Amino acid sequence: MDIVEHYTASREELRLSRTPHGRLEFLRTQELIRRHLPAPTTVLDVGGGTGIHAEWLAADGHTVHVIDVVPTHVQAAAQLPGVTASVGDARQLSTPDSSVDVVLLLGPLYHLVSPADRAQALAEARRILRPGGLLIAAAISRYLTLMETGSAGTLHPGLADSLSAVMASGRYDGHAGFLPTHWHTASELHDELTAAGLPDVEVYGIEGPTWTALDAAGIDSFDTLAPAALAAARLVEQDPLLINASAHFLAVATSNTGGTHRDDR
Template identity: 25%
Template sequence: MNEIEHWYDTEYDEWKRLERHKIEFDITKRYLDEFIKGDNLQIFDIGGGPGRYAMYLAEKGHKVTLLDLSNRNIEIAKRKSYERGIILENYIYGNALKLDKFEQQYDVILLMGPLYHLIKESERRKAVEGALKLLKPNGMIITSFISNYAPIQDNLLHLFPIESVGGLLGYLNNGENKDREGFTTAYFIDSKEARAFMKSFGLKEIIFAGIENILGCKENEINKLEEIEYRKWLEMGYYLSTDENLMGTSQHFLYIGRK
């Protein structure tokens, strides 16, 4: 956890990441719009970084609490929300594995970051179990995963020099990414494994999507298109995001389930 906290506190700007990865941000927001229904919902964004999704949902009128492992992310969230005239219910510096002190029950819980960084299945399980204890009956949980094809897709997007073909392909068999290997400590997961993992909690799956799918390798070009053309490709990507034949073309998976 110290490695991950240090990464986000000193080396990585998570706020700007979703400016570069507009496709991921926009398609994810569309799913939030489609499935988060109701007014003034109580939402807990666990591991929500600097609060981009938290602020988006707060602008919709929901009461959103943000928790993140990085003090820097929490401070950015406070500043950015103030600049936008958005007030979150709370900004909490905390750990997704230490949720026992919280008691409030929420209508929706976002767990769209912690599962990226937990190598051990037991820890990923603990994070989900902790979140579910805070979720109301029939409440909705939204989780994100990094695909085990993501290192390949990232190299394809940027055409980085390939240091080792075997190294990139190795993530398909072992999704563990060690600190300083282009990213901090992380776990890259197969889509079938991710779905089975969430199913094991007795949840009802609402949607499982490969967020970027075929758009990912052309992200740089698509981001530069005129808005009307950009939106056409975004519509294409949204439609294809649930095509199981294309799951390996995404860098991120999104799961939405009901308790």
């Protein structure tokens, strides 16, 4: 199944609300983006899905356009107040050079399994950023399913090869029910953005080390446990010994020199 088929058949708009760790991911992603985002600003949300982040960004006063490869996602995002949307690919954007303040890549980097494709998406993001603009990119931790299955009691010998492969190389083979994707370490994400010509890169662990405990406690306990989980995530968000215990990372990079024209690459 390809990306369009997968997301057309799934309920992507529920991903960040149906589980405790999804809710934690949403709150922390929102918190980290707001910490860095100037206002008002123009935001291109590349791979923005149904607009779950575009919606609150527009409500905050930003000008937000969603680009996504899934037509049904684009249709849903375009219905949100203050949000526009169009079908497109992170590797070949129609957006003019040096024309936006902020580019969000909250999904493309893990769906682009080839290093060359990820580099191309990052080059496109850098091309369309104004000087001083921000690239904000998310990635999945290589240790996600190890922590998830180990905590849930579902880690069995048959998973050993798949878990070893994703931890060693980032190649996720779909063993937990998601599409085959590329999963990062925090340092790999940092290095990929730096190699794309974005020298000022900060990487944060989104959920922190307690997200599996929230899942074990269940959705009804989320409101009670979330404040402590959020506090823990903030305390170790850049701790080199714990950052990879987050399920996801968020990288924030500044474009110091402005966009690079396609013809110059």
